[in-house]
Amino acid sequence: MKEDNLPPWSTDNRLYKIGYLSGLAAGISTAAFTIFQTLQLFRVFPYPYDEISIYGSSLCISVPFILEMLALHYVVPAEKKFWSHAALIFAVLYAPFVVANYIVQLATVIPMVSSGMGDQIELLKQTPHSLFWDFDAIGYIFMGFATLAAIPVFEKQGFQKWVRLAFIVHSITTPFIAYVYFYPVFSEKLLLLGAPWGVTAPAFMLLLAILFKRQISTPAIK
Numbered sequence: 001m002k003e004d005n006l007p008p009w010s011t012d013n014r015l016y017k018i019g020y021l022s023g024l025a026a027g028i029s030t031a032a033f034t035i036f037q038t039l040q041l042f043r044v045f046p047y048p049y050d051e052i053s054i055y056g057s058s059l060c061i062s063v064p065f066i067l068e069m070l071a072l073h074y075v076v077p078a079e080k081k082f083w084s085h086a087a088l089i090f091a092v093l094y095a096p097f098v099v100a101n102y103i104v105q106l107a108t109v110i111p112m113v114s115s116g117m118g119d120q121i122e123l124l125k126q127t128p129h130s131l132f133w134d135f136d137a138i139g140y141i142f143m144g145f146a147t148l149a150a151i152p153v154f155e156k157q158g159f160q161k162w163v164r165l166a167f168i169v170h171s172i173t174t175p176f177i178a179y180v181y182f183y184p185v186f187s188e189k190l191l192l193l194g195a196p197w198g199v200t201a202p203a204f205m206l207l208l209a210i211l212f213k214r215q216i217s218t219p220a221i222k
Helices: 013-041 049-075 078-114 118-124 131-153 160-182 188-194 197-215
Strands: none
Touching (some): 131 197, 160 197
16 A cells, blocks of 8 residues: 555566665765765875775765666656656766776776876876866766756655655755865865765665665555
């Protein structure tokens, strides 16, 4: 039986299980990134372990996030698929930019710098306003667009209203993320403007995962 008279979603439990596990992995990876980023600001880990932990956890977000959004697209009713498809497109656009950045940092920059040859790959380093800094910015701006596009997918009642709220709040952080990345003069204090992202990003991923989890054994979204 439907709860709160919500329209039915898919009855394919496989999609909900994929969405749940992917969302759980994406949310945990995002939370891990937030923790590692905070520890770096307090200089807890020495180089290169600080950057390995940050880029490694960030890399782990990409594929699970895409799969979570893909699952969302395939379970929603037909009349909502335009919005879920738009969200999926933005999620797919997010991935190449961040994956390219993190693999370059982990596989090339960190080993070269650790070997004392960092001056040979200055162009590849993710420093403020560098090429890969902009890649990172574009990626997370697209993630924000993905959450913005997905908002109409969710109802304003039942558990969906909390998922919807999480998507709304995260999309609001996108202009602040853009400001942090593209403001002409970077400082660690500027990062405070982007600090809410460290809460809103894992929150929307995990709440969507919970929504999938709640649906696994029931025929309609609750």
